[in-house]
Amino acid sequence: MYKIIDGKLTAGLIKNEIALKVAERAKSGKKIPHLAAILVGSNASSETYVANKIKDCGEVGFRSTLVRMNDDVPEEELLEAIRKLNNDPDIDAFIVQLPLPEHISENRIIEAIDPEKDADGFHPVNIGRMVVGLEGYLPATPFGIVELLKRYDIETSGRECVVIGRSNIVGRPLSILLSRKGTDATVTLVHSRTRDIASHLRRADIIVAALGSPGFVTADMIKQGAVVIDVGTTRVPSPSARSGWKLAGDVDFDNVAPLCSWITPVPGGVGPMTRVALLRNTLMAVELK
Ligand code: GUN
Numbered sequence: 515m516y517k518i519i520d521g522k523l524t525a526g527l528i529k530n531e532i533a534l535k536v537a538e539r540a541k542s543g544k545k546i547p548h549l550a551a552i553l554v555g556s557n558a559s560s561e562t563y564v565a566n567k568i569k570d571c572g573e574v575g576f577r578s579t580l581v582r583m584n585d586d587v588p589e590e591e592l593l594e595a596i597r598k599l600n601n602d603p604d605i606d607a608f609i610v611q612l613p614l615p616e617h618i619s620e621n622r623i624i625e626a627i628d629p630e631k632d633a634d635g636f637h638p639v640n641i642g643r644m645v646v647g648l649e650g651y652l653p654a655t656p657f658g659i660v661e662l663l664k665r666y667d668i669e670t671s672g673r674e675c676v677v678i679g680r681s682n683i684v685g686r687p688l689s690i691l692l693s694r695k696g697t698d699a700t701v702t703l704v705h706s707r708t709r710d711i712a713s714h715l716r717r718a719d720i721i722v723a724a725l726g727s728p729g730f731v732t733a734d735m736i737k738q739g740a741v742v743i744d745v746g747t748t749r750v751p752s753p754s755a756r757s758g759w760k761l762a763g764d765v766d767f768d769n770v771a772p773l774c775s776w777i778t779p780v781p782g783g784v785g786p787m788t789r790v791a792l793l794r795n796t797l798m799a800v801e802l803k
Contacts, residue, residue, distance in 0.1 A: 516774040519743070521658070524665055525786035529574050532793050536575035539800075547800040548577040549633060549792070550599055550608035554592065554618070555585035559749065560611045567609070570789050576796060579605070589618045593626050600628040607633035607799040609792065612683070630802070633795045636683065644687060647694055651795040656688035658787025659722060659743055660697060668720075668741055668776060675699040676714050678731070678764070679724035684745055688722060711735075723764035733769040742770060742777045745784050 540546060549571055553564045564580065571578035581595055592610075599608045608631055614620055629639035635651035643650040663670055675692050679685035680703055692699040699720065704711050706725075715721055715735040723731050724745035731742070746764030763780030771777050778784055 516771045517776050519662055519666055519668075519776050519778045519783060521662060521778060521783040521786045524662060525658075525790045527665075528661070528787075528790045529570070529793065532790075532797055533574040535797060540575070545606070545800055545803070546575065546577055547796050548579070548604055548606050549796045550579040550581060550605050552581045552583065552592070552595060552599075552608065552610045554583045554587060554611070554614055557613070559747075560613075564611050566789055567792060570793060571796075574793055576793065585615050587615075587618075589622065592618060592623060596623065596626045600626075600631060605631065606803070607631045607796040609634045631799060633792050633799065634683075635687075635791075635795060641687065645690055651798065652691065652791065653683055653687045654788045654791035654795075655684045655724070655745060655784060656691045657791040657794070658784055659688060659745070660691050661791075662743070662778070662784070662787055663697075663720075663741075666776065670720065671698040673699055673719040674702070674717055675720040675722070676702045676704060676718040677722045677724065678704050678711065678715075679726070679745075680705040681724065684724040685722075688724070725764055727764055728762035729764070729766040731765040731770060733766065733773060736770055736773045738773055739775045740773065742774050743784060744778050744780050746780060747785060 551564050551567055553560060568578045568580055583592060599605050610623055612620060614623060624636045627637055629637045632640050632651055635653040640651045644652055677685050677689045685703060689701045689703040693701045702714055704714050712735045716737055718737060718740055720741045722743040722745060726746055726748055728746060728748045728750055742765055744763035744765040748762045749759045750762040752760035761781050
């Protein structure tokens with residue numbers, strides 16, 4: 515019988531740990547962490563993500579600031595907003611919600627963020643620190659996944675781990691994090707140009723699906739007893755839902771789960787852990803000061 519990796523529950527536990535630390539800081543007169551978020555445009559998913567991040571801040575006792583900009587904002591104006599946050603001593607860390615409109619270079623924006631305030635851990639300096647195993651901010655989703663595996667005592671050392679998807683914010687950094695000393699997995703990163711993805715998945719002890727294709731991972735690709743982590747969060751039409759849509763993972767849960775030892779649900783698996791990572795990085799930013 516498979517067991518569920520409950521990201522919502524785990525995220526709640528970590529939030530309590532963070533809230534305790536914030537309360538202690540407040541008691542001893544130390545600065546209360548302050549996270550800012552820049553939201554460009556009004557993409558529905560981004561609106562929800564940012565609203566949740568702001569809500570999380572309130573729940574652990576952080577301060578938060580939301581900076582909104584129009585879809586057609588010139589890149590230079592966004593860069594100026596970033597410089598302002600970089601230079602504001604009251605802001606400990608901030609994020610620029612992705613994706614950005616076509617006319618703005620994501621790389622240029624990420625590089626403009628002060629690495630010491632990079633709550634997402636996306637800046638090349640922080641990615642570099644992660645690669646060589648230095649302490650620092652970690653990208654939110656990869657951190658959330660590794661933390662889930664740790665807290666559920668799921669063995670990673672020497673195990674065959676296959677990550678599907680090579681995005682800069684999930685697949686690629688996760689493949690590095692999993693293979694670092696201390697986690698010690700043997701990692702294969704498969705992507706849209708990989709020949710015969712299924713053959714790689716069939717020998718995996720741990721599968722992480724992060725490609726954004728609903729139901730991509732099917733039962734015929736699973737080794738008995740595998741651990742399956744589903745990062746997918748695609749909105750698909752659902753007439754029975756009040757909103758008219760529901761979140762779909764990259765894994766065909768109903769047919770895959772019976773073969774697994776552990777599996778994450780969507781929603782309530784990786785998503786809440788991603789949000790917690792942001793809080794972790796923000797707390798780290800204020801503690802490092
Ligand atoms: N868009 C999807 N995931 C993320 C994330 O973790 N951070 C930011 N800034 N944007 C995202």
